[in-house]
Amino acid sequence: MNFKDLKQLCLSHGFTNVAPLACDTIELKPEVRQMCASDSCHKYNKCWSCPPGCGTLEECEQRVRKYKLGILVQTVGQLEDSMDGEGMMRAEVMHKASFYSLEKDLRKFYPNMLPIGAGCCTKCKTCTCPDAPCRFPDQAFSSMEAYGMLVMQVCQANHLDYYYGPGKIAYTSCYLLK
Numbered sequence: 001m002n003f004k005d006l007k008q009l010c011l012s013h014g015f016t017n018v019a020p021l022a023c024d025t026i027e028l029k030p031e032v033r034q035m036c037a038s039d040s041c042h043k044y045n046k047c048w049s050c051p052p053g054c055g056t057l058e059e060c061e062q063r064v065r066k067y068k069l070g071i072l073v074q075t076v077g078q079l080e081d082s083m084d085g086e087g088m089m090r091a092e093v094m095h096k097a098s099f100y101s102l103e104k105d106l107r108k109f110y111p112n113m114l115p116i117g118a119g120c121c122t123k124c125k126t127c128t129c130p131d132a133p134c135r136f137p138d139q140a141f142s143s144m145e146a147y148g149m150l151v152m153q154v155c156q157a158n159h160l161d162y163y164y165g166p167g168k169i170a171y172t173s174c175y176l177l178k
Contacts, residue, residue: 001109003071009105010073014098017160021070021174025157028061028148036146041120048134049121054142063114064147067176070114072160073102076170088169095171096122103141106175114176116149117141144174 001009003020010018036044036051043050054060075098077091095118103115121127121140134140144151151172155162164170 006071010071010102013102013105014075014094015073015102016076016170017072017074019072019155019158019160021072021154021158021176023064023067023070023176026064026149026154028057028064029150030057030148032145032148032150033057043120046129047120047127048129048137049127049140049142050146053129053134054146057148060142060147064176067114067178069178070174070176072155072158072172072174073099074160074170074172076164076168079167079169082166091169092119092171095173099141099173103175106177110175110177112178115141115173116144116147116176117173118151118171119143120146144172 007018033051038044041050045052047053055063075091075095077087077094079087079091099115099117106113106115120143123136123139128135144154152162154174155172160172162170162172
């Protein structure tokens with residue numbers, strides 16, 4: 001599938017922005033994983049898609065390096081102000097719905113793709129971690145941060161804006177394709 005068709009498919013699923021991703025621009029940074037370990041989101045070691053359940057930085061690196069190209073997708077949401085938690089959650093829910101629906105369509109063309117989302121996996125209402133194996137290991141996804149990616153750096157390296165000004169929030173995910 002060429003990029004023009006891929007972009008149209010992404011936009012038809014509700015994403016605001018789409019950009020090609022050169023996988024060699026992806027840097028997995030230990031300091032991003034250390035931010036995960038601080039557990040500010042309360043998912044560290046409580047979700048198979050978050051560290052340490054998603055694998056070591058080296059294991060994530062091995063997965064990423066199997067790909068040369070991908071796409072970045074974004075949902076840009078409008079906020080009333082910088083404290084608009086409901087607006088942030090609304091944009092995140094829209095982004096994840098688009099992410100899941102596009103994943104299903106992309107698998108028809110790229111059955112071996114690697115989807116990497118924004119935030120932790122929400123396929124299950126409650127994750128089995130750490131007491132039992134993941135219920136859906138082929139459907140679960142990790143976030144770009146869980147992989148050690150600094151999202152702003154990945155966007156900049158691939159000519160996609162990261163910040164859209166006050167009153168806006170952007171959720172970014174990627175699909176690595178082969």
